[in-house]
Amino acid sequence: MASGGLVDxxxxxxxxxFISHTRRSEGRHQSKARRTCQTLLKKHGPEHLRLVFGLINTGENRGNWSAPCFTSVSWLVLSKPDWVERRGFLDQFDKIDLRALLDVAKQLNPAAPTLTMSVLLSYELDKGMGAGSQRRAA
Incomplete structure (x- = not known):
């Protein structure tokens, strides 16, 4: 099966x-990141892509369907798989405003916002996940 149909x-x-990259997004249900999603699907499979979609689709972050968000969340899932399995991960993840994080990443490093966002996302989750384990230990 062609990955185009599966990614859709x-x-x-x-x-x-998905909409064309030349069109303006008209709502939280549209994305221009089809090519990025196809790449993630080819490299990591459908379950990985579903997990990335599911994480971005949480209550507070629904609608952040940009290529940098997909790539950053994918990188996080691949580099920190033990976090995804932790209790409370989804709640902690949903506390992070992906749109604001991307804006900060663009300001800090306009040449590489996706990489910067990946690092910031990891840092924010580490802070949140670490705080939870410190409270349990006390």
Whole structure:
């Protein structure tokens, strides 16, 4: 099966459809990151892509369907798989405003906002996950 059809079906599972990069997004259900999602699908498979969509689709972050967000969340899942399995991870993840994090990343490093966002996301989650384990230890 061509990855184009599968990536569209996975996106549809989350109420997202892809639009041309030349069009202006008209809502939280549209994304221009089809090519990025196809790359993630080819490299890491459909379950990984579904996990990334699911994380971005949490209550506070729904609608952040940009390529840097997909790539950063994918990188986090791949580099910190033990975090994803931790209790409370989803709650901690949802406390992070991905749009604000991307804006900060663009200001800090306009030449590489995706990489910067990945580091900031990891840092923010580390802070949040670490605080939770410190409270339990006390």
């Amino acid at each position: 079906r996975i996106a549809a599972e989350f109420g997202v459809h």
